[in-house]
Amino acid sequence: MLSFIGRRILIAIPTVLLISVFVFFMQKLLPGDPVLALAGEDRNPEILEFLREKYRLNDPLYVQYFTWIGNALQGDLGISLRTQQPVLTLIGQKLPVTIQLAVMALIIAIVIGVPAGIVSAYRKGTWVDWLANILALSGLSVPNFWLGIMLILLVSVKLGWLPASGYQPFLDDPLQSIRTMLMPAFVLGTGLAATLMRHTRSAMLGVLKSDYVRTARAKGLSETTVVVKHALRNALVPIVTVVTLLFGELLAGAVLTEQIFTIPGFGKLVVDAVFNRDYAVVQGIVLCTAIAFIAMNILADALYRVLNPRMRNS
Amino acid sequence: MSTASHMPAAGLPTARRRSRAWAQLRTNPSAMFGAGLVAFFVVVALLAPVLPIPGPAETDWAAVRKAPSAEHWLGTDEIGRDVLSRMIWGAQASLLAGVVSVAIALGLGIPLGVVAGYRRGWTDAVISRITEALLAAPFLILAIALAAFLGPSLRNAMIAIGLSAMPVFIRLARGQTLLVMTEDYVESAHAIGLTNGAIIWRYVLPNIFPPLLVQATLTIATAIIAEASLSFLGLGQQPPAPSWGSMLNTAKAFLEQAPWMAMWPGIAIFLVVLGFNLLGDGLRDAFDPREN
Numbered sequence: 253m254l255s256f257i258g259r260r261i262l263i264a265i266p267t268v269l270l271i272s273v274f275v276f277f278m279q280k281l282l283p284g285d286p287v288l289a290l291a292g293e294d295r296n297p298e299i300l301e302f303l304r305e306k307y308r309l310n311d312p313l314y315v316q317y318f319t320w321i322g323n324a325l326q327g328d329l330g331i332s333l334r335t336q337q338p339v340l341t342l343i344g345q346k347l348p349v350t351i352q353l354a355v356m357a358l359i360i361a362i363v364i365g366v367p368a369g370i371v372s373a374y375r376k377g378t379w380v381d382w383l384a385n386i387l388a389l390s391g392l393s394v395p396n397f398w399l400g401i402m403l404i405l406l407v408s409v410k411l412g413w414l415p416a417s418g419y420q421p422f423l424d425d426p427l428q429s430i431r432t433m434l435m436p437a438f439v440l441g442t443g444l445a446a447t448l449m450r451h452t453r454s455a456m457l458g459v460l461k462s463d464y465v466r467t468a469r470a471k472g473l474s475e476t477t478v479v480v481k482h483a484l485r486n487a488l489v490p491i492v493t494v495v496t497l498l499f500g501e502l503l504a505g506a507v508l509t510e511q512i513f514t515i516p517g518f519g520k521l522v523v524d525a526v527f528n529r530d531y532a533v534v535q536g537i538v539l540c541t542a543i544a545f546i547a548m549n550i551l552a553d554a555l556y557r558v559l560n561p562r563m564r565n566s
Numbered sequence: 567m568s569t570a571s572h573m574p575a576a577g578l579p580t581a582r583r584r585s586r587a588w589a590q591l592r593t594n595p596s597a598m599f600g601a602g603l604v605a606f607f608v609v610v611a612l613l614a615p616v617l618p619i620p621g622p623a624e625t626d627w628a629a630v631r632k633a634p635s636a637e638h639w640l641g642t643d644e645i646g647r648d649v650l651s652r653m654i655w656g657a658q659a660s661l662l663a664g665v666v667s668v669a670i671a672l673g674l675g676i677p678l679g680v681v682a683g684y685r686r687g688w689t690d691a692v693i694s695r696i697t698e699a700l701l702a703a704p705f706l707i708l709a710i711a712l713a714a715f716l717g718p719s720l721r722n723a724m725i726a727i728g729l730s731a732m733p734v735f736i737r738l739a740r741g742q743t744l745l746v747m748t749e750d751y752v753e754s755a756h757a758i759g760l761t762n763g764a765i766i767w768r769y770v771l772p773n774i775f776p777p778l779l780v781q782a783t784l785t786i787a788t789a790i791i792a793e794a795s796l797s798f799l800g801l802g803q804q805p806p807a808p809s810w811g812s813m814l815n816t817a818k819a820f821l822e823q824a825p826w827m828a829m830w831p832g833i834a835i836f837l838v839v840l841g842f843n844l845l846g847d848g849l850r851d852a853f854d855p856r857e858n
Contacts, residue, residue: 270699278715389847393840395791397798398814398832405821405828504706508795512818522707523799526714538711542702549702 256557260550271542272324275535276317324539330532332525339536342521349517352422353440353509354502356433358495360441361448366491368445369452373460374479384449391446396505400439400512407435417514436513440505444498451494455487462486489559496552500545584776587852597848603841607834611657620648622655623806631824641826644816652808653830659809660838663724663793663802664786670728671735672782678732679739680766680774683747693736700733709792713801720793720809723802727792731785738781742774749773776853783849787842794835810835 287303288295304310308319323330329339372384408416414435422429459465460483468482507519514520518537525533591597610617620626626646634641640649682693700708712726746752746769755765796802797811805812810831817828 266695267699267702270695271702274699274703278711389840389843390836393787393843394836395794395832395839397795398828398835401814401818401821401828402832405825409822500704504704507706507710508798511799522710526710526799526801531715534711534714538703538707541704541707542699545702545704 264546275539329536332533333530334528346518346521350506356437357440361444365445365448366452369449372453373456388446388449391442396439397508419515436509440509455490459483459487493552493556499548591852594848596844600841600844607838611661614654619651622652622808640830656808656810659803664790666724667727667789668782668785671731675732675735676739679736680743683740683743697733697736705730718801720803723796727789746773780849784846787839
């Protein structure tokens with residue numbers, strides 16, 4: 253297994269390097285002289301030249317790239333123009349907030365999506381299946397930022413049950429932290445629940461037709477045992493990998509969810525950086541999410557091999 | 567070259583299969599419901615200039631944040647603009663963003679994917695590695711970053727969404743081309759000396775079309791949500807031009823006083839995206855029976 257993971261990491265290196273090229277040249281798309289943006293109101297030619305030298309903007313592009321990637325490899329993704337903090341430190345500060353949101357959203361997605369997928373597959377062709385499919389498709393079609401706004405209106409403004417915004421660190425007050433995060437996590441989780449429901453249904457449909465499920469039924473086992481112990485156990489292999497691959501969707505969804513519920517996480521950091529023209533932060537975030545996404549892909553492959561003995565021996 | 571005209575036209579059996587698929591699509595009620603929803607929004611968007619509604623930027627200070635009434639069917643916004651009018655004009659921005667973004671993704675993705683699959687070797691290796699790298703960045707985060715670097719406007723949002731959606735089409739077109747290249751008719755076309763361009767135009771493109779059509783339909787749905795998301799964040803359509811996403815952004819500040827401002831744009835996004843998703847699912851079922 254270790255050699256498999258090692259091989260996958262080696263294969264991922266050129267991809268990461270290519271991403272770094274995109275991320276670096278993305279900044280070069282910017283119209284105008286970046287030094288003018290850095291200098292702000294101060295257009296003194298000496299200061300402009302000093303900044304050009306400081307940020308090595310007089311060097312050829314490829315030298316600038318290698319300097320940037322060299323620094324990035326040492327954990328230096330630059331300094332935020334707004335806060336003057338290292339980009340990596342900023343990301344490190346915001347990440348736990350988004351991880352808490354993502355974990356809660358994932359739990360909600362699994363709790364809704366997996367049972368709905370099982371029931372839908374088991375009752376294929378009935379009104380239950382039809383209803384579950386309609387709900388899943390609706391979950392995929394509803395913009396989660398709108399769902400967030402509507403829930404704030406209903407649950408916070410009209411009913412006053414949950415806070416509409418804010419964040420409480422989990423370690424300071426776990427109960428209040430969960431209360432604050434419940435609505436954003438639900439908003440983020442519903443779209444994922446729809447994706448999970450469709451995958452679970454598809455995996456269960458394949459498994460329910462298999463010989464070993466027929467054998468289990470022939471042995472006189474109860475339907476619950478057949479479905480949960482025999483069918484679901486085998487259908488779990490693709491479901492687990494899908495859950496791992498939902499990471500990208502979770503991060504993208506978190507950008508809007510955090511914006512609506514004013515949660516000071518990774519997603520809000522991206523949007524704030526975009527509006528403050530804090531390009532080092534935007535570059536750092538795209539690079540880090542891409543690397544994390546690749547890592548999750550490798551984890552999904554590894555999990556697939558762990559859960560599926562036939563893959564392990566291939 | 568004249569011999570080629572005696573060859574069977576790009577897979578007659580394919581044409582038969584395709585007409586069967588269209589017939590199946592027409593009998594699929596949910597796909598037809600989806601097509602109906604899409605058609606409704608397209609017609610409404612196209613008729614916007616001739617409908618008897620106030621201009622989308624026309625303000626009425628005497629009717630600020632008025633609830634839905636006989637005069638303003640969907641109410642008015644924070645500066646007295648008619649919400650229905652802005653919804654109808656906003657449909658143009660949303661549908662345009664969906665279609666243009668996907669056209670950009672298709673326009674760049676198909677040639678790159680077909681070339682990669684057709685030529686293979688190092689061309690394929692280079693294009694595939696670049697595609698993998700682009701696929702590694704989550705779609706919306708890449709679109710937000712690109713839109714931020716290009717500058718906030720509807721045009722740039724469409725470019726950003728199109729570029730972010732492109733890798734999926736490169737991968738799909740490449741995979742389908744590799745499949746088509748193993749077919750006997752492509753080998754025969756090579757044997758009679760057809761040029762690469764002619765083979766791609768006459769045999770590869772028509773045969774990779776159905777899965778691309780399915781993907782394009784589903785991607786329009788994603789692109790509409792992405793445009794609404796970018797406009798919601800202030801990176802898409804700029805005020806006072808209407809867009810469903812920017813209407814939601816403004817509405818957020820008036821939830822208690824004017825909830826209708828937030829309700830209608832969201833319902834419209836939901837319905838049009840649902841329409842494209844139902845149609846896309848129907849097309850997939852029709853063109854790829856294995857998906858059933």
